[in-house]
Amino acid sequence: MSAPRAARPLPVDDAGRPLFELPDELAIDTDVARRVIAGFIRGQLQQAGFERCVLGLSGGIDSGLVAYLVAEAIGADNLLCVLMPYRTSSPASRGDAETIVADLGCRSELVEITPMVDGYFVEGAGGDRGAEASPLRRGNFMARMRMAVLYDRSVTFGGLVVGTGNKTESLIGYTTLFGDNACAFNPIGDLYKSQVRQMAAAMGVPRQVIAKAPSADLWPDQTDEGEGAFSYPLLDRVLYWRIDRRRSTDELVEMGFDRALVERVERLVATSEFKRQVPPVAKLGPRTAGVDYLYPRRRPGSARP
Amino acid sequence: MLRIALAQIAPRLGALDDNLARHHEILEEARAGGAGLVVFPELGLTGYQLQDLAAEVAMRLDDPRLASLAAATHGLSASVSFVEESGDHRLFIAAALIEDGEIRHVHRKVFLPTYGLFDERRFFAAGDVVRAVPSRLGVGVGIAICEDFWHLQTPQLLALDGAQILLNVSSSPGRDLAARNDVGLGTATSWRTLMRTYAQLTTSFVVFVNRVGVDESVTFWGGSEVIGPSGEPLFSAPFFDEGLFLVDVNLEDVRRERIALPLLRDERLELQARELGRIISERAGLATDSAADAGAEPRLDVAPMAPVPVAGARRLKGMKPRRPMIPPPMRAPGEDGAGGRGADEPIRLRSRHP
Numbered sequence: 001m002s003a004p005r006a007a008r009p010l011p012v013d014d015a016g017r018p019l020f021e022l023p024d025e026l027a028i029d030t031d032v033a034r035r036v037i038a039g040f041i042r043g044q045l046q047q048a049g050f051e052r053c054v055l056g057l058s059g060g061i062d063s064g065l066v067a068y069l070v071a072e073a074i075g076a077d078n079l080l081c082v083l084m085p086y087r088t089s090s091p092a093s094r095g096d097a098e099t100i101v102a103d104l105g106c107r108s109e110l111v112e113i114t115p116m117v118d119g120y121f122v123e124g125a126g127g128d129r130g131a132e133a134s135p136l137r138r139g140n141f142m143a144r145m146r147m148a149v150l151y152d153r154s155v156t157f158g159g160l161v162v163g164t165g166n167k168t169e170s171l172i173g174y175t176t177l178f179g180d181n182a183c184a185f186n187p188i189g190d191l192y193k194s195q196v197r198q199m200a201a202a203m204g205v206p207r208q209v210i211a212k213a214p215s216a217d218l219w220p221d222q223t224d225e226g227e228g229a230f231s232y233p234l235l236d237r238v239l240y241w242r243i244d245r246r247r248s249t250d251e252l253v254e255m256g257f258d259r260a261l262v263e264r265v266e267r268l269v270a271t272s273e274f275k276r277q278v279p280p281v282a283k284l285g286p287r288t289a290g291v292d293y294l295y296p297r298r299r300p301g302s303a304r305p
Numbered sequence: 306m307l308r309i310a311l312a313q314i315a316p317r318l319g320a321l322d323d324n325l326a327r328h329h330e331i332l333e334e335a336r337a338g339g340a341g342l343v344v345f346p347e348l349g350l351t352g353y354q355l356q357d358l359a360a361e362v363a364m365r366l367d368d369p370r371l372a373s374l375a376a377a378t379h380g381l382s383a384s385v386s387f388v389e390e391s392g393d394h395r396l397f398i399a400a401a402l403i404e405d406g407e408i409r410h411v412h413r414k415v416f417l418p419t420y421g422l423f424d425e426r427r428f429f430a431a432g433d434v435v436r437a438v439p440s441r442l443g444v445g446v447g448i449a450i451c452e453d454f455w456h457l458q459t460p461q462l463l464a465l466d467g468a469q470i471l472l473n474v475s476s477s478p479g480r481d482l483a484a485r486n487d488v489g490l491g492t493a494t495s496w497r498t499l500m501r502t503y504a505q506l507t508t509s510f511v512v513f514v515n516r517v518g519v520d521e522s523v524t525f526w527g528g529s530e531v532i533g534p535s536g537e538p539l540f541s542a543p544f545f546d547e548g549l550f551l552v553d554v555n556l557e558d559v560r561r562e563r564i565a566l567p568l569l570r571d572e573r574l575e576l577q578a579r580e581l582g583r584i585i586s587e588r589a590g591l592a593t594d595s596a597a598d599a600g601a602e603p604r605l606d607v608a609p610m611a612p613v614p615v616a617g618a619r620r621l622k623g624m625k626p627r628r629p630m631i632p633p634p635m636r637a638p639g640e641d642g643a644g645g646r647g648a649d650e651p652i653r654l655r656s657r658h659p
Contacts, residue, residue: 025483027483027484027485028482028483028484028489029482029483029484029486029489029490031489032479032482032488032489032490032544033482035544035545036479036482036524036545039518039519039524039545040519040522040524042519043518043519043524044519047318047519293357294356294357295356295357295358296318296319296354296355296356296358296520296521297521298318298521299318299319299358300317300319300320
């Protein structure tokens with residue numbers, strides 16, 4: 001058998017420093033991942049009877065990577081990227097999204113969600129205290145408005161909505177239920193953030209998109225790591241050893257991880273379990289979807305004619 | 306010389322008629338290419354992630370669609386895989402050897418993985434037989450399905466029963482893309498280790514045919530292979546690509562290898578059967594478990610905790626007094642009793658394998 005192949009060097013910034021940190025245990029074979037993901041995207045579309053995809057492009061690394069993956073799998077002509085800024089969204093993000101669209105040569109549309117969001121909170125529909133709604137309420141509402149736009153464009157463009165959430169945010173529940181986690185299928189949902197960065201570098205996602213601090217951009221100067229007080233490489237490692245490699249809390253502490261961090265991460269995972277599952281249906285009849293009526297999502301006759 | 310055709314296909318889930326038509330095309334293509342043996346992957350006629358669809362695509366062995374495939378094998382041997390429904394309506398994952406117009410042999414998958422991403426035992430019955438079958442190729446053929454090869458006994462039994470060509474037909478989902486794997490896919494690394502080992506230890510040809518394509522979340526990785534009886538890989542198909550691959554093998558290699566390395570000659574079947582018989586008896590509580598804790602009841606290999614004495618406690622009515630247990634010596638050689646259990650400390654449950 002051949003020896004393990006040497007890891008490809010990480011991309012560096014102008015000063016020669018790596019653009020991101022990639023823990024050894026998280027490094028994946030990006031060539032194999034590209035093959036698997038491209039086949040997965042084509043398979044999902046074929047089984048559903050679709051040829052096109054729609055996704056929300058924020059200018060961040062997750063949706064950026066998915067845009068490159070979809071374009072590689074089915075061609076940029078078949079991809080519609082929808083840019084959906086709110087009035088407080090970072091102009092730099094929009095610029096990055098436009099750079100990606102230009103680089104890929106895919107279709108794009110700009111849909112401002114400001115009137116939809118402000119129409120709800122400012123003009124009364126958000127209830128008595130709508131005007132002073134918390135950033136969390138507003139952020140969740142924005143994510144769900146974007147979902148509504150994508151599913152509408154799914155009809156007008158005739159494409160499936162592609163998910164852009166990564167494994168890290170899914171596991172800790174850093175996602176809006178029926179908002180940014182709503183999709184027909186997700187090609188990167190089993191990649192940790194560090195692996196998303198590794199893939200993005202391999203796919204040629206613009207360097208400034210890879211290097212910038214990850215943010216949900218739901219309010220100005222929000223960053224994931226600032227909000228959660230963690231670093232992604234560390235969080236990814238805790239999740240990887242705890243979940244993928246089934247190490248106990250005590251074993252993680254023995255490996256050198258901080259117990260308080262590990263326990264905090266475990267709480268995040270446990271409290272967000274509901275976000276990763278289909279809602280339960282009260283079992284009443286002889287056969288119940290998801291319980292004892294178990295069919296593959298796609299089978300003969302299920303594809304759109 | 307035998308030309309083996311590896312049909313590394315991507316079956317369409319639940320689309321039996323489409324897959325059947327594809328099998329017919331491939332049989333003709335393989336015949337035109339001079340193949341003597343054509344091997345299709347596990348559930349090549351139905352797709353893998355069937356769940357409740359299994360009953361809807363199941364075929365009895367007298368199904369005319371199977372007969373039509375068999376009829377296409379005049380002058381050929383082929384292994385095809387499907388959901389078999391028995392007369393008493395059990396569903397099996399099956400692979401048949403069809404030759405010269407007949408179904409010669411049916412293997413029902415014995416080991417049904419029901420862990421991790423697998424849920425086979427929920428939907429299928431497990432086969433009870435591992436048997437080699439003589440073939441028109443002039444040598445015995447042994448068929449196994451995917452997980453069957455994750456149990457040492459399967460390739461061993463097939464080889465001992467006369468197989469010189471071991472077929473493993475699979476729907477193996479690719480996973481673990483860690484960069485440390487030498488082919489970038491943990492599943493492939495494990496399978497390759499197994500197949501080379503089995504070929505060497507059984508001094509037989511191993512033919513592995515794994516499907517490609519996507520069912521639901523999982524991607525099947527292909528990488529079909531032919532391994533010679535010395536453990537040497539003779540052919541490795543690409544990962545993920547569909548294709549019909551023709552591989553020539555010299556069946557005389559089996560004789561050469563078995564003369565030079567008479568491992569099968571030296572197997573000790575009576576010893577194995579005797580020891581297995583003992584282990585089975587011990588597990589069933591019909592014999593004393595030689596490896597159990599002192600004081601363990603028959604069939605239990607761990608001795609239960611001794612009751613903690615409580616002053617004035619009354620024995621419950623009807624309960625028999627427990628035999629006092631004598632703890633085995635805890636002293637390690639060279640230690641002077643340090644770390645040993647104190648005389649009045651309660652005995653705790655101990656694992657057999659610390």
